[in-house]
Amino acid sequence: MSSSGSTLTERGPALEERGPGPVNVTLSVNGAEHSVRIEPRVSLLDALRERLDLTGAKKGCDQGTCGACTVWVDGRRVLACLTLAMTCEEHEVTTVEGLARDGELHSMQQAFIEEDAFQCGFCTPGQIMSAVALLGEGHGDDDDGIKEWMSGNLCRCAAYPHIRAAFRAVRDRD
Amino acid sequence: MTTAIGAPLDRVDGRPKVTGKARYSADVPMPDMAYACLVNSRIANGRVTGIDTSEAEEEAGVLAVLTHENLPRIASQPPLVPSLAGGPAPGETFFPMQDEVVHYGGQHIAMVVADTYERAQHAAALVRVSYEESPPVTTIEQGRDQAYEPDAIFAGFIPGRTERGDVRTGLSQADVQVEATYTYAGNNHNPIETSTTTARWDGDELVLHDATQGVNATQLTVAALLGLPLSKVRVKSQFVGGSFGGKAMIWHHPALAALAARKVGRPVKLALTREQMFTSCGHREVQEQKITLGAKDDGRLTALRHHKLSPTSPFDNWAEPSLNAAGQMYACPNYEGVYRLFRANTMTPTFMRAPGDATGMFSLECAMDELAERLGLDPLELRLRNFADVDPASGNPWSSNGLSECYERGAARFGWHDRDPRPGARREGNWLIGTGMAAACYPVTPPNTPQRARARLYADGSVVVQASTPEFGTGVATAMAQVAADALAVPVDRCRLEKGDTDFPQIAAAVASSGAGMISAAVHLAATALRDQLIAQAVADSTSPLHGANPADVVVRDGVMAAGSASESYADLLRRNLQPDAEAMGTWNPPPPDTPYGMATFGAQFAEVAVDPELGLIRVRRMTGAFAPGRVLNSKTVRSQLMGGMLWGLGQALLESNHMHPATGRWVNSSLGEYLVAVNADAPDVDIEIIEVEDGVVNPLGVKGVGEIGQVGANAAIANAVHHATGRRVRKMPITIEDII
Numbered sequence: 017m018s019s020s021g022s023t024l025t026e027r028g029p030a031l032e033e034r035g036p037g038p039v040n041v042t043l044s045v046n047g048a049e050h051s052v053r054i055e056p057r058v059s060l061l062d063a064l065r066e067r068l069d070l071t072g073a074k075k076g077c078d079q080g081t082c083g084a085c086t087v088w089v090d091g092r093r094v095l096a097c098l099t100l101a102m103t104c105e106e107h108e109v110t111t112v113e114g115l116a117r118d119g120e121l122h123s124m125q126q127a128f129i130e131e132d133a134f135q136c137g138f139c140t141p142g143q144i145m146s147a148v149a150l151l152g153e154g155h156g157d158d159d160d161g162i163k164e165w166m167s168g169n170l171c172r173c174a175a176y177p178h179i180r181a182a183f184r185a186v187r188d189r190d
Numbered sequence: 191m192t193t194a195i196g197a198p199l200d201r202v203d204g205r206p207k208v209t210g211k212a213r214y215s216a217d218v219p220m221p222d223m224a225y226a227c228l229v230n231s232r233i234a235n236g237r238v239t240g241i242d243t244s245e246a247e248e249e250a251g252v253l254a255v256l257t258h259e260n261l262p263r264i265a266s267q268p269p270l271v272p273s274l275a276g277g278p279a280p281g282e283t284f285f286p287m288q289d290e291v292v293h294y295g296g297q298h299i300a301m302v303v304a305d306t307y308e309r310a311q312h313a314a315a316l317v318r319v320s321y322e323e324s325p326p327v328t329t330i331e332q333g334r335d336q337a338y339e340p341d342a343i344f345a346g347f348i349p350g351r352t353e354r355g356d357v358r359t360g361l362s363q364a365d366v367q368v369e370a371t372y373t374y375a376g377n378n379h380n381p382i383e384t385s386t387t388t389a390r391w392d393g394d395e396l397v398l399h400d401a402t403q404g405v406n407a408t409q410l411t412v413a414a415l416l417g418l419p420l421s422k423v424r425v426k427s428q429f430v431g432g433s434f435g436g437k438a439m440i441w442h443h444p445a446l447a448a449l450a451a452r453k454v455g456r457p458v459k460l461a462l463t464r465e466q467m468f469t470s471c472g473h474r475e476v477q478e479q480k481i482t483l484g485a486k487d488d489g490r491l492t493a494l495r496h497h498k499l500s501p502t503s504p505f506d507n508w509a510e511p512s513l514n515a516a517g518q519m520y521a522c523p524n525y526e527g528v529y530r531l532f533r534a535n536t537m538t539p540t541f542m543r544a545p546g547d548a549t550g551m552f553s554l555e556c557a558m559d560e561l562a563e564r565l566g567l568d569p570l571e572l573r574l575r576n577f578a579d580v581d582p583a584s585g586n587p588w589s590s591n592g593l594s595e596c597y598e599r600g601a602a603r604f605g606w607h608d609r610d611p612r613p614g615a616r617r618e619g620n621w622l623i624g625t626g627m628a629a630a631c632y633p634v635t636p637p638n639t640p641q642r643a644r645a646r647l648y649a650d651g652s653v654v655v656q657a658s659t660p661e662f663g664t665g666v667a668t669a670m671a672q673v674a675a676d677a678l679a680v681p682v683d684r685c686r687l688e689k690g691d692t693d694f695p696q697i698a699a700a701v702a703s704s705g706a707g708m709i710s711a712a713v714h715l716a717a718t719a720l721r722d723q724l725i726a727q728a729v730a731d732s733t734s735p736l737h738g739a740n741p742a743d744v745v746v747r748d749g750v751m752a753a754g755s756a757s758e759s760y761a762d763l764l765r766r767n768l769q770p771d772a773e774a775m776g777t778w779n780p781p782p783p784d785t786p787y788g789m790a791t792f793g794a795q796f797a798e799v800a801v802d803p804e805l806g807l808i809r810v811r812r813m814t815g816a817f818a819p820g821r822v823l824n825s826k827t828v829r830s831q832l833m834g835g836m837l838w839g840l841g842q843a844l845l846e847s848n849h850m851h852p853a854t855g856r857w858v859n860s861s862l863g864e865y866l867v868a869v870n871a872d873a874p875d876v877d878i879e880i881i882e883v884e885d886g887v888v889n890p891l892g893v894k895g896v897g898e899i900g901q902v903g904a905n906a907a908i909a910n911a912v913h914h915a916t917g918r919r920v921r922k923m924p925i926t927i928e929d930i931i
Contacts, residue, residue: 037250057308066307071217072210074431076382077464081862084382112210121208129204132830136663137207138383138431144208167869170862172382172432173663174837175830176873 034102041102045070046114056102060094061085063101064111072112072141076170083169086142087111093149112141115148123189124148127182135173143169147183156187194675194682195891196882198826202668202686203429203661212429215401216386220457223388224253225307226450227314228443228466234295234326234535234855242318246302249316251309253454256301257317261287262449265417270506270538271345273407273438273699276639278414281439281472282538284505285415287446292321293504294535295856296469298442303450303458326535326855330373330478333501333532340507343529348511352527354582357482360493360524364484368561372481372553373922375847377474379542380867383431384467389447390457396448398425403438404699405658409692411440412448427690430662434838435541437662438701441471468848468860472540474510475500476850479553484524489567489575491522496553501534508538512550515631515902518583518790519554520576535855541701543838544898547632548905552923555628555906559913568611569910570601573629581788589887590894592818593629593792599879600816601627604796613917621800623811624915630793630817630903634888634895635702636780642695643712645674645720646773649764651749653678653685655713656694664705664897665827672823673710673891677717679746680760687713695775703791703895706823708778711889716776723774725751728763778889787887791894793817795836795907801915806927810840810908812874818881820894825880828896833876835900841868843905844924 035056043050045068052067061078064070064087076084078097085096088110115122124147127133134140146169150156155165162180171179206212231238243255264285273279286298300317304310327333340350361367388399396418400408405425413423430437447460462470477500484493496516502508513527542548562569574597580587601607609625610616616623643657655674661667667687675682688694697709725744728736728751736744739753746752750759764772781789796814801807815836822828845866849858859865885892905923912930913919920929 055306055308057312058306062307065217066223069219070210071213071219074214074383075216075461076384076431077862079464079861079863081464082382112208116209121205125208128208129200132201132826134204134207134663135665135827135830135834136381136383136430136432137203137212138214138381138429140207141210163871163873167871170382170867170869172380172434172867173830174834174841174868174873176837176868176870177833177875178830179870 042105043101043109045109046111054101056100058101059097060099060101060104061096064096070111070113074138074141083146084139084142086145086169088145088149093146112145115144122148123186124182127185131178131182131185133175133178133182135175139169139171143171143179151187156183194672196822196825197672199668199672199682199824201665201827202671214383214429214431215388215399215427216459216461218388218399220390222456224303224305224454224456224458225310226301226303226447226458226460227310228298229300229314229317230466230469231292231295231297231299233292233321233323234328236292236321236323238290238292238299238319239322240320241300245318246313246316249309249313251305252302252313253305254303255317256450256453257299258287258289263288264415266414268411268414269345273404274635274637274701274704276637276698278410279407279439279699280411281441281540282503282505286442294537301446301450303454328501328534328536328850328855329852330476330499332852333534334499337499337530337532339528339530343507343509344511350529352517353525355524357493357495357524357526361482361484363492365487366485366561366564367482368557368564369482370557370560370921372479372556374477374549375924376476377542377842377846378468378848378865379434379436380467380862380865381432381434381436384462384464385437385441385443385471386461387444387447388457388459389451391451395422395424398444398448400425400427400444401430401437402427402660403433403662403701405660405690405692406696407699408440408444412445415445416448425692427660430660433662434543435545436471438541438699439472443470464862465860468857469537472537473848474542475539477549479512479549481553481557483557483561485561489565489572491520491576493524494522495526497528497530499530501536502531503536503538504533506538507531510539511546514550514633515547515790516550516554518581518633518788519578519629519631521578521582544632544901547898547902548842551631551902552906555903556909556921559626559910560919569627570597570606573597584788586786586788589787589789590820590883590885591792592881592883595881596792596794596816596818599881600794600796600814603877603879604814606796613914620802620804622803622915623798623800624911625796625798626907626910626914627794627796628903628906628910630795630899632703632791632899632902634789634791635704637698637704637708639698641697641708641712641778643716643776644695644773645716645776646771647678647720647760648771649761649769651680651684651759651761653680654688655716656688657697657709657712658692658694659697659700659705659709660690664831665824666705666709668827669706669823670709670713673713674717677714678721680749703897706895707889707893708780710823710891710893711778712776714890715778716774719776720772720774721746724760724763724772728758733766734758734763781887785887789888791819791899793899793903795903797907797911799908799911799915801912801930803916803930806930808844808912808925808930810874812877813904814877815900816879816881817899818883819896819899820883820885820888821892822880822882823893828880829878831896832878832900835898836876836904837868837873838901839904840872840908842923843908847924
């Protein structure tokens with residue numbers, strides 16, 4: 017990613033030691049606060065899926081190679097399977113469920129439907145979260161850029177040309 | 191008449207898929223859910239001599255640890271029969287954790303159940319296993335000397351040897367011969383959704399949410415394994431996150447999830463890890479194929495000999511049917527096809543997209559390219575000269591064909607005829623540019639059992655059709671709404687498919703490109719029966735404006751039945767009679783095996799590559815495919831599926847390879863970081879033309895399916911383009927950097 021100044025990796029004020037047993041963790045997801053009691057080893061992905069019933073982010077590999085779990089933390093795309101949930105306290109998590117506003121699809125979601133940018137749909141939440149983030153990252157001006165910066169999200173149905181078409185449609189409209 | 195069929199409608203399940211609302215088998219919330227994790231054998235041959243579960247059992251939250259010492263024995267092991275046949279369909283005739291023997295690396299040897307996923311995963315790592323290990327056999331080099339010729343493969347459906355004419359005579363008549371051996375890496379399906387089952391017992395009834403290509407296949411297989419009546423096993427599958435054959439047969443995890451749930455008295459979710467996807471649901475086997483072609487000077491084939499050698503499991507005679515399409519493709523009077531197998535420490539191989547024909551047609555189409563070069567003929571011209579007017583395998587006429595149009599239109603779109611035939615003649619900077627083509631053929635395989643669907647029209651005019659099939663990316667829900675709309679003559683947006691549940695009418699597993707044909711057949715017949723039933727009701731109803739009309743004179747448009755000036759809508763008919771709905775079943779009896787037609791889907795593939803001969807890089811710059819898949823139900827989703835298949839061909843040609851460690855008998859690259867699949871940067875834009883051909887034999891709507899044909903031949907077109915670019919014949923898949931520099 018091109019973004020600099022990662023607040024996620026900065027060392028904060030002296031942190032209390034918590035765990036290894038279950039601890040209370042407060043997560044802000046899609047604008048709503050949630051309190052969960054989880055072990056510190058719980059990934060953001062499993063916290064979202066198994067504790068908050070936000071199953072839009074998918075588990076395709078659990079090792080950071082497929083991108084199906086892509087969500088945003090403070091607006092940056094991250095792999096939720098490689099992110100510990102408790103490190104997201106005091107950060108804003110956005111999942112695909114938080115993208116549509118009042119039932120109105122985000123233009124990228126609409127473009128994915130119109131361009132048929134998916135088949136089975138399993139990687140789609142991650143693709144869309146990556147694609148919307150890429151709009152703001154400044155690497156999607158041409159197809160080579162889209163190809164490169166969307167290559168962290170595998171689509172085994174191989175809808176890639178249509179994913180690029182959906183991205184272009186939104187980029188050129190907005 | 192409405193004409194919903196063929197229209198490029200958006201997917202009806204687009205909205206749930208782009209909003210994260212679509213629930214896959216791991217997304218079904220249940221109170222008090224427990225989680226199962228599997229422990230896998232670290233050896234590939236031998237036995238478990240000790241298994242210490244005490245440490246795992248002491249971990250917080252652990253509910254059960256199951257091994258061969260305490261897992262209940264299965265009730266019966268059904269035979270291996272492809273799931274399209276409509277019966278139980280185990281992926282292999284072996285069920286793990288029944289004894290201490292280890293047959294292959296990664297075999298399930300224990301299962302831990304805990305109250306959270308993290309605790310189950312951690313405890314699984316604490317199961318201590320000791321082994322007695324014997325040297326494994328896994329590679330072709332290790333097994334070649336023990337090869338045998340089976341009587342039959344594929345559960346007896348395909349003979350081990352097929353002959354027509356006399357191949358030796360044919361070779362003796364040839365002016366030119368080409369003989370070449372092609373080697374293939376093994377492949378893994380790697381759908382992004384790993385295979386997952388969530389199991390729940392409701393008293394003595396088992397409910398499974400399973401990632402499967404056929405809910406009935408899961409139901410039948412699990413019921414047989416656990417000794418349960420079919421009426422006590424219900425399987426649901428709303429959305430499946432890709433399959434590509436990896437969920438076509440029913441492997442061990444659904445039954446294991448059910449056993450785990452029964453043991454702990456809670457719902458259990460069992461999601462395979464990515465690594466386990468390499469050793470839990472089959473694979474496309476590593477293989478070697480040898481082709482001998484004989485031809486006259488004018489290019490006409492006189493002989494085709496096609497032999498295959500591949501490893502199978504200790505339990506089953508399985509090879510993907512690589513000789514099928516290649517034996518049907520060209521007019522050739524003398525043919526010999528032989529499968530040879532050897533027993534290896536691997537699980538039973540299985541279907542993977544374009545099963546058999548992705549490899550068999552690669553061999554044939556690369557050999558044809560070599561033959562064209564030897565004869566100084568254009569590769570396309572050579573294929574035209576060997577066009578098969580009838581099915582060479584049976585001598586029967588084709589139910590439909592379209593291949594000539596595919597050649598013509600594909601070549602025109604691609605610009606094939608401008609090609610300089612000399613290899614290595616075209617250069618752009620550091621890149622050598624080449625083009626190649628190949629033919630595509632995939633047999634139409636009807637299911638063996640009747641296929642059923644139900645159609646229901648409500649008094650508000652809306653329509654629901656029901657069939658048990660799951661949706662794994664094919665767009666079935668969209669296409670079947672289109673089929674129902676045309677059969678009933680109602681607007682397509684009033685029609686909806688309810689699917690993915692064994693409580694709905696039975697559909698065989700949607701495999702081998704059969705789904706669209708067989709499901710549309712059942713839905714079409716059900717909806718047509720409902721239309722006829724409603725017309726019959728109206729003309730017999732003394733209060734209907736249509737009373738007394740001849741049913742054959744009644745036409746329906748937008749849900750309104752009309753005969754001359756009299757008309758009445760379906761909805762009015764039902765409402766006046768105080769009927770909330772009306773429904774009808776449709777049952778399609780597929781064409782029997784002795785149907786006197788050759789049935790196959792054809793296409794033509796073209797590819798342009800750029801090769802950097804110093805760095806060994808290969809980039810596919812563009813691909814064109816022309817296909818004749820019978821009737822197209824939705825031209826948008828069909829194009830997407832064909833495109834996906836072509837890009838699978840790219841992946842198989844250049845990327846995909848599971849690597850076996852010959853000493854340990856284990857895969858060494860069991861992750862998506864190391865087993866390479868095509869990513870966005872690998873995928874060029876793809877150009878597709880669809881040639882619609884009428885087919886009155888395969889099924890009522892003449893649908894031949896598109897799941898496989900896009901992949902067949904795409905790999906060969908790329909390999910032939912690499913040769914054209916560089917002058918180098920690479921007779922293996924994938925073609926990698928080492929093959930070029």
